[in-house]
Amino acid sequence: MKFNLTKEQTLIQRTAREFAEKTVAPLVDNIEAEHHIPMELFTKAAELGLLSIPFAEEYGGAEGGYDGYVLALEQIGKVSSSVSMAIMAHVLGMSIIDTFGTNEQKQMALPPGCRGEHLTSFAFTEPVTGSDPKQITSTGKREGDYYVLNGTKRFITNAAYPGFMGVVVREVDSGQLTTFMIDKRLEGYTTSEPWEKIAMNGGQLLDLYFKDYKIPVENMMGKVGDGFHHLEAGVGYGKLGISAFCLGLAEAAYEASLEYVTQKTHRDKPIVKFQAIQLMIAEMYQKLEAARLILYKAATDANVNSKTNQAHFARDCAMTKDFVSNTAREIVGLCMDIHGSYGLMKDYKVERMYRESIMMPQIEGVRHIQKIIVANSILADYK
Ligand SMILES: Cc1cc2nc3c(=O)[nH]c(=O)nc-3n(C[C@H](O)[C@H](O)[C@H](O)COP(=O)(O)OP(=O)(O)OC[C@H]3O[C@@H](n4cnc5c(N)ncnc54)[C@H](O)[C@@H]3O)c2cc1C
Structure with missing residues (x-):
């Protein structure tokens, strides 16, 4: 049983603390007043390796593990919950791709995510449920080499930034939950205005509306029913x-x-x-x-x-x-x-x-x- 940090962990902690105190802290009031976190802040975090801590070097990651990741986010959380929330949602989405994605999907999504060019999202909540995935009603229907998505996703973090997004829907033929990877830069679905919430204004939440939104079959993550x-x-x-x-x-x-x-x-x-x-x-x-x-x-x-x-x-x-x-x-x-x-x-x-x-x-x-x-x-x- 060891309770001391390693040299690498101490370095991650120090880097994150300096980033939080010197770069994030001066912007916090602005971020909360303007309800927006500038993309450059994430690029800066990425330059310091703070968006890629748990991922493999071959994708541009720092291989610092999830223990390194929490040490960093703890420091950023001392200064801004909004910025932390955006980084958390990004690492969540990237981790799902890292764990369950095909090699091709990883090559496509992880390197730009590690470089801070993208901010990833993961969308499961719907107007009717957040806690009970069995109630998910958005659908994906296969039509030849494509899937056609329909439905609404609610309260999605990072939805306004470029990057990939995992979306969990019900595959029509099987009735089972299935995940698709969507490029947020592509047109074809619409979004709501940001929700006004009690706090963490910088971390905008948008609803997404899919109406006959077509994506290639290869964008499925894993297989039907893995959602x-x-x-x-x-x-x-x-x-x-x-x-x-x-x-x-x-x-x-x-x-x-x-x-x-x-x-x-x-x-x-x-x-x-x-x-x-x-x-x-x-x-x-x-x-x-x-x-x-x-x-x-x-x-x-x-x-x-x-x-x-x-x-x-x-x-x-x-x-x-x-x-x-x-x-x-x-x-x-x-x-x-x-x-x-x-x-x-x-x-x-x-x-x-x-x-x-x-x-x-x-x-x-x-x-x-x-x-x-x-x-x-x-x-x-x-x-
Ligand atoms: C800042 C923020 C960021 C978010 N980001 C995202 C995001 O990026 N992607 C995304 O998909 N979602 C996101 N969400 C949505 C969030 O994950 C859901 O709101 C959350 O999971 C709770 O779901 P709900 O609000 O629908 O609550 P409900 O599921 O309606 O729950 C309401 C109440 O009913 C109880 N309840 C419900 N079902 C059961 C059950 N089976 N057994 C016992 N009790 C039950 C709950 O305990 C709770 O008390 C975000 C929300 C916020 C506030």
Whole structure:
């Protein structure tokens, strides 16, 4: 059992921290006000290797594993949830292609994704469901050498950027879920205006409308009926990423709390002298440490399990995402309590962090569903 970072991991962490502090931090207010992250920011991240950490060198990846990836996203999450969300969705989409795509699909999608020329998306949610893929109603109907897609996808991250997108639909002849790779630069489907949401404005969410949208048969990922498997194992990558930037968000709240309690005074003494404040600081620290341990372990195991034991990978990612996102929400809540009324003011970072923290348990699968995934896995092993 080792708890120390390797030299390479320390380097990834430092690179991401510097990128977050020097390049992202000055843009955060603009990104949130303008509801847009400039593509150049991702190109810069890619130049530093931050979009390609888990992927193989032959595709332009850094071969830093999913443990390296979460270390980087944790640092970026300390500064911007919007930027982290976009990177998370990109690495999710790229990881699905890396794990399940043909050689040709990998050659097509991974190198430009690693270079930051593309931002990948993965679309499964629909107006009727996000949690229950069995209710997916968009369809793909084979017509000769093409498939014709129809239906609506909802809340899709990175939909406005160039790049590839995995879309899960119901294949008409078999009735089974199937994934197709779509090039977002091609015309033929339409998108909504971005949704107005409570926080993370920079990470736009669009709906996509497919009406008789034709794509070649070769754009199918895997085979007919693999869609559910792609979804189940694939969103595990997303859950790791969300957990990483939730941990960063929680750390930022913890650090903001320490700063506030040592500066804010009551009767000429800093409020950190109150035992009630000390108890909250201790609770935050304890929760942070627990969240970090569960995440780092899941990310280290993911390097192997994501390829060889996808049932355990899905379980570990569900458990981690549920725990870390909820813990982040609790830690940011404590930070808000510590700030009193000042925390409600836009002059203080915790106001934004609080709005972001309540989003986290809902993204990439709600809390109940994570627990159901974990329970199903435990019971399957128990038989
Ligand atoms: C910032 C953000 C980014 C997103 N990015 C993407 C993206 O890139 N691609 C994408 O496809 N989607 C994306 N989504 C959508 C997101 O993944 C879904 O909204 C999420 O999975 C939850 O689905 P839902 O909102 O339809 O909730 P529902 O499935 O309607 O769930 C609502 C409630 O019902 C409960 N429930 C539902 N089914 C069950 C069940 N079987 N058992 C027990 N309880 C149940 C849930 O626990 C929850 O409490 C994004 C959402 C956000 C907010």
